[in-house]
Amino acid sequence: MAATGDPRLAGGIAFTYPDFAVYELARFLIEIALEMQSVAVGWQVYEITKRPLDLGLVGLAQFLPGILLFLVTGHVADRFDRRKLLMLCYCGFALCSGLLWEIALRGAHGARPHVYSIYAVLVLVGAANSLSGPVSRALLPQLVPEEHFPNAVAWNASVMQGGMILGPAVGGLIYAFSRGPSAVYLTAMLTSLVALLSTLRIKPQRKPRTREAVSLTTVLAGFRYIWRQKLILGSISLDMFAVLLGGAVALLPVYAREILKTGPWGLGLLRSAPGVGAALMAILMAHRPLRGRAGPTMLWCVAGFGVCTILFGISRSIAVSLLALLLIGATDMVSVIIRGTLIQLGTPDEMRGRVNAVDMLFIGVSNEVGQFESGLTAQWFGTVPAVVLGGIGTLVVIALWAWMFPELGKADQLANGNHGAASMENT
Secondary structure (H helix, E strand, O other), X not given: OOOOOOHHHHHHHHHHOHHXXXXXXXXXXXXXXXXXXXXXXXXXHHHHHOOHHHHHHHHHHHXXXXXXXXXXXXXXXXXXXXXXXXXXXXXXXXXXXXXXXXXXXXXXXXXXXXXXXXXXXXXXXXXXXXXXXXXXXXXXXXXXXXXXHHHHHHHHHHHHHHHHHHHHHHHHHHHHHHXXXXXXXXXXXXXXXXXXXXXXOOOOOOOOOOXXXXXXXXXXXXXXXXXXXXXXXXXXXXXXXXXXXXXXXXXXXXXXXXXXXXXXXXXXXXXXXXXXXXXXXXXXXXXXOOOOOHHHHHHHHHHHHHHHHHHHHHOOOHHHHHHXXXXXXXXXXXXHHHHHHHXXXXXXXXXXXXXXXXXXXXXXXXXXXXXXXXXXXXXXXXXXXXXXXXXXXXXXXXXXXHHHOHHHHHOOOXXXXXXXXXXXXXX
8 A cells, every 4th residue: 555645755656556666667677778779779780881861770670560560469458468468578678689689799700790680670679669568558557546647657757768868878888888789788688687577576456357359440449549539639649740850869879970079978978868858857747747738838848849959950069969858858758748647547448558559659650760750861961951850840740730739729737636637638
């Protein structure tokens, strides 16, 4: 039982539930592992090919399994034990890190690694992630009571961002000191295995779920739900297009090496900066949750995301670049928390997996396809114009979505007593 009476615990009330605390430890470790690995892959691929387009293909390789499997993974998350499925995903992540380690070891012994072998492993990473995303998000409401769920969402986002801060920094340092990616991949594999063992201790509250027959209707239920909820559709599609156009993370190896003239350690700092901003914002929102004007706040923050992307694009100073990336992470976190609370509390438990699978597809489009879009436009127009044009595109999207989805501008309360995000739904 949680100790709810002490007001000093109010900001971190979710952590008084042991299963939530263990879940967050495992999530933190797996995020560190994946972020360390991402830094090493980005630097290694760019060293091999020297082409920004290939950095875009890194994102595309991880996205393709998601778009092919998301309907299946969502249905699986609603039919089977979510804790066991999460353990399977973490085992898959460890296996992928081990394969990258083996590829890097061959390179260290004189056999030049082929970039396509790295892409093949990244496809497997994408497959594991296509199941891990909806499963882990659907499991979260089974770990804390509904009245404390907004607090759990904020802390879950903060913990994830903590991994996104520490992972790239550690990965960049290990890469620099070991003069290659082998040690990074080995560390990522061991960290994933610790996350797997931690997940064994989670004992979720099992809620009865209706066993629906597998059919096209049940598989597509997540799409139908999101389409009916215009506020949710507007918020997740806004985030998708804003990050798709404004994402500059894929080009950070180019900025670190060619524009800011730094090394792997600098790339690690640049990759960590958005996570620092996002984590600080998530902690702030855990202690001072939104009380009103949630929709307009989200719109202004996404606009800020676009402005900061432009600032990063034109910067030639690593200090200014780090500040811009920090603000990018902070502004993006606002929409992450609002969207996460909306979807989780407004969705019946028996279909959370399918709804979250659709949301993860939107996120995959924004992140992984966004990486490909950034790499492609950088190949065509140059790195700096690609980032600046992406930031301008984000501002255009904001204006269009404010007109197309007036529900976003009218949304007020994020939480209302024990009904969570339901008060924001414009039905």
